[in-house]
Amino acid sequence: MRANKSKRAPSDRTVGRLTLYRRILNEIADDGVKHVHSHALALRAGATAAQVRRDLMVVGYEGTPRRGYGVAQLISALTSFLDEPGGQPVALVGIGNIGRSLLAYFVGRRPNLSIKAAFDVDPQKIGRVINGCRSFDLSELDREIEAQGIRVAILAVPASEAEQVARRLVDAGVVGILNFAPVALHTPPGIYVENVDVTMSLEKVAFFSRRKKARTAG
Amino acid sequence: MRANKSKRAPSDRTVGRLTLYRRILNEIADDGVKHVHSHALALRAGATAAQVRRDLMVVGYEGTPRRGYGVAQLISALTSFLDEPGGQPVALVGIGNIGRSLLAYFVGRRPNLSIKAAFDVDPQKIGRVINGCRSFDLSELDREIEAQGIRVAILAVPASEAEQVARRLVDAGVVGILNFAPVALHTPPGIYVENVDVTMSLEKVAFFSRRKKARTAG
Structure with missing residues (x-):
C-alpha cells in the first residue's frame, strides 16, 4: 500500500x-x-x-x-x-477439466487467495460445494461477483466463450483475469490479463525436443 | 522435418x-x-x-x-x-496435486503427446495405472526413459528436488522439460526448458488487481 x-x-x-x-x-x-x-x-x-x-x-x-x-x-x-491484508476472494468460471484441477490445487494453498465462487452452465456442476467452494449457474455470475466484492477471476471456459464471459466479469467489477482459454482477450484498458496455456507450453517443449540431440549419458 | x-x-x-x-x-x-x-x-x-x-x-x-x-x-x-509423425511419449515426474491434474488433463487431449510413464517416491502412488498411465518408483526413472525412448518430460516435483531430478532426466536422454517447480533449473546447454508457474501467475493478477479501479458497470 x-x-x-x-x-x-x-x-x-x-x-x-x-x-x-x-x-x-x-x-x-x-x-x-x-x-x-x-x-x-x-x-x-x-x-x-x-x-x-x-x-x-x-x-x-x-x-x-x-x-x-x-x-x-x-x-x-x-x-x-x-498481499491484501484481509485476503482477496477469487472467482472461477468454467468447472471443466482445468477448472476442477485449479479448485483442487488452490484449496488451502495460498490462504490469501481462495476461490470463493465457481460458475458453470452445466446443471450437473452447479449448486454444489467442490473442494470447499460453492458452484453457481453462470446466470448468477454478476450478482455473486458484486455481492462478494470479487475483483480477481480465473477464466477456464472454452475459447469460444472466453471473450463474452470476460466482458461480463469486467462489467461486474473484475479488474484482473487469469486466462486459461487459448484465445487473446480484448478487454478494456486498465484490466490486467495474464495468460496461461499449458498445452501450448507442452507442444513447444515437444517441438524443440525433436530438434535436439540427447546428451550422452555419463 | x-x-x-x-x-x-x-x-x-x-x-x-x-x-x-x-x-x-x-x-x-x-x-x-x-x-x-x-x-x-x-x-x-x-x-x-x-x-x-x-x-x-x-x-x-x-x-x-x-x-x-x-x-x-x-x-x-x-x-x-x-508434430512428430508417430507421436512423442512424455514422462511425468511427481504425482502430487499438479501431476495428477496434468494426467487427467492430457488424457486423450493431444493424441500426439501422451504421458507414457509417471514417477513418484510415494509407495502409495507407484505400481498403478492413473488415467491410463503406468506409475513407477523414481528409482526406475532412468531405465523407463531409456526403454521407451522418452525425450520430453514434465517436472512436477517440489522445488527442492527439481534440480536433481532434472539432471537425472537429462542423463537418461530427455532434451525438453516442462517445469512446474517454482525454481530455475540449471540444465546443460542444448536442453529446452519451459517454466509454468500458475501460483505466480495468480499472485501477479491479484497484486495488480489491488491497484486498479473497477470499471463502472453499464
Whole structure:
C-alpha cells in the first residue's frame, strides 16, 4: 500500500520474481534456514544477485552484507507488499477439466487467495460445494461477483466463450483475469490479463525436443 | 522435418503462436468453418494479420487473398510441421496435486503427446495405472526413459528436488522439460526448458488487481 502512494508501480516481471522469492523463502524456512544471501536466492530463482537486491529494495527490506537477509523478516516484508491484508476472494468460471484441477490445487494453498465462487452452465456442476467452494449457474455470475466484492477471476471456459464471459466479469467489477482459454482477450484498458496455456507450453517443449540431440549419458 | 533441413529454426514465440493457431483452427473447424482470413485468426490469437501471415509462411502453406486459408489444409500443414509423425511419449515426474491434474488433463487431449510413464517416491502412488498411465518408483526413472525412448518430460516435483531430478532426466536422454517447480533449473546447454508457474501467475493478477479501479458497470 505504501508503495502505491510513494513509488512507481513495479513491473510485471518484478512482481513475478517477488512471488517466486517468497515461495523459495517459505521452502528454505521449512528447512530451518534463518538467513540467506542474495546470491543463494538468485541461484534458486534464476536471477542475478544484483537483480535480487534491486527487486527487494521495492519491498523496503534490506539485509546485511555479513548475514544476508533474515528469512522470516523477508517473508513478512514480501507478504505485506504482495498481499491484501484481509485476503482477496477469487472467482472461477468454467468447472471443466482445468477448472476442477485449479479448485483442487488452490484449496488451502495460498490462504490469501481462495476461490470463493465457481460458475458453470452445466446443471450437473452447479449448486454444489467442490473442494470447499460453492458452484453457481453462470446466470448468477454478476450478482455473486458484486455481492462478494470479487475483483480477481480465473477464466477456464472454452475459447469460444472466453471473450463474452470476460466482458461480463469486467462489467461486474473484475479488474484482473487469469486466462486459461487459448484465445487473446480484448478487454478494456486498465484490466490486467495474464495468460496461461499449458498445452501450448507442452507442444513447444515437444517441438524443440525433436530438434535436439540427447546428451550422452555419463 | 523439411524446415529442419532447409530453414533456420523458428523462434520460441513463433512456435507458441503456431500451436495457438492450430487450436483456434480446430475450434472453428468444429463450428463448420471452412475458410478463414489472416485478420480473423489474428484477432483470436492476439496477433496482427501480418504476423499471422509471416508465421504461417514457416509451415509452407499460403492462403488466397479472396478466400483466406483453407481451415482443414492449414490444420494439416501445422500438424505436419509441429508434430512428430508417430507421436512423442512424455514422462511425468511427481504425482502430487499438479501431476495428477496434468494426467487427467492430457488424457486423450493431444493424441500426439501422451504421458507414457509417471514417477513418484510415494509407495502409495507407484505400481498403478492413473488415467491410463503406468506409475513407477523414481528409482526406475532412468531405465523407463531409456526403454521407451522418452525425450520430453514434465517436472512436477517440489522445488527442492527439481534440480536433481532434472539432471537425472537429462542423463537418461530427455532434451525438453516442462517445469512446474517454482525454481530455475540449471540444465546443460542444448536442453529446452519451459517454466509454468500458475501460483505466480495468480499472485501477479491479484497484486495488480489491488491497484486498479473497477470499471463502472453499464
